[in-house]
Amino acid sequence: MKPLNVEICDVTLRDGEQTPGVSFTCEEKQDIAQRLSDIGIDIIEAGFPSVSEYEKRSVRSIVEMDLPSDICCLSRCVQSDIDAAIDCGVDLVSLFFATSDLHLRIKYKKTREEMLDLALGMLDYALDHGIKVRFSAEDASRTDTAFLKEMYAKGADRGASYSSYADTVGCMTPLSMYETVRVLSTWLKNPLCVHCHNDMGFASANTFTAAQAGAFQLHTTVNGIGERCGNASLEEVLVALRMQGGVDRYDLSALQTLSRTVETYSGIKIAKTKPVVGEHAFCHESGIHIAALIQDRNTYEYYPPEMVGAEQKFILGKHTGRKGLEYILTTLGYNPVPGEVDVILERIKSISETKQSITHDVLLSVISETRQETELKKTSGSDKARTG
């Protein structure tokens, strides 16, 4: 498979931090940046320096880490925002403005032309100060295509390094994303970036589909955190790139620790069923599945857990089958005698049906209870034989 031609700009430290209630300390941001860089993430969006002095210091401190990744920050089309980005010494600034008529009217009270002129002036200002610019359309997915093309064309002509398309309210579907990105990326003079939100649950799918359609820079956040329903999730996009896009240059084995780190720092709990990093991503209870998995893991695991730094787990419960139970007992060093598995299985199912988890301790007590009963039966059997 010819690998997709893409790079990742991870925006956990900026859009991820816009998750309501989340605020990373400078040290936490540095730790996350280091981990992203270790994975091989191409660009790290370190923050939005105009938010506060502390935020500005945090962005600068990440620049000073001198990581192999390029460092980027966000800026409105406002001179003081660009000055703050320049002061931080970032490699790239994402200079954004909202391009939809709705946002232009409500937020800026300006016409398309007025706002584009203002943005182009700010683009020139940033470029004159030697900083690379991503010229970004906020709410691009609800913007008139002719205006979007005009903005991108004028930005590229002035020297913007990238044109960026934000699905700010997550209104795109994979099909509309494919069609839109195909048109834009074949037409554009500079590489296209996509920034997808998750309001319909399509952020990662839209991002991957955009890559297949020709987008170059993909925006992600760890665990998919971000405004409202979040952004495209780094781990999902990286696994899709590896499994379906032929991209193998990122070190996926660090994804579990990165994900737990961001969970701790952000306080945003990861759903158990979250792809790649959820507690259940490689966890199996169903008897039919385990019976097949113990012969060949490909039957119910699309990619090996080790690839993403995780491990396979078998859980006992209502849905356990005989083969799975036998396998677990043998792995734990118990060699069940004939009939024993059936008794243990029945007990496990009925305990589980009272909503109790079958922890290791519960299993041990079920085993020991069953064994005692088997012993008792044996003894009373031999007593009967003696007396009878």
Ligand SMILES: CC(=O)SCCNC(=O)CCNC(=O)[C@H](O)C(C)(C)COP(=O)(O)OP(=O)(O)OC[C@H]1O[C@@H](n2cnc3c(N)ncnc32)[C@H](O)[C@@H]1OP(=O)(O)O
């Ligand atoms: C889609 C996105 O994720 S965009 C990023 C959103 N992130 C954030 O807003 C988080 C950080 N924000 C903040 O800390 C603050 O909002 C700040 C520091 C940026 C600005 O604070 P304030 O000066 O108090 O402005 P406030 O937030 O009330 O309003 C936003 C202002 O920015 C203006 N603005 C918004 N986007 C842009 C833009 N791209 N270019 C120029 N101006 C813009 C608005 O028109 C409004 O201007 P006004 O004050 O003249 O009406």
Ligand SMILES: O=C(O)CCC(=O)C(=O)O
């Ligand atoms: O394109 C960007 O760099 C920022 C846009 C953004 O965060 C959004 O629209 O959600």
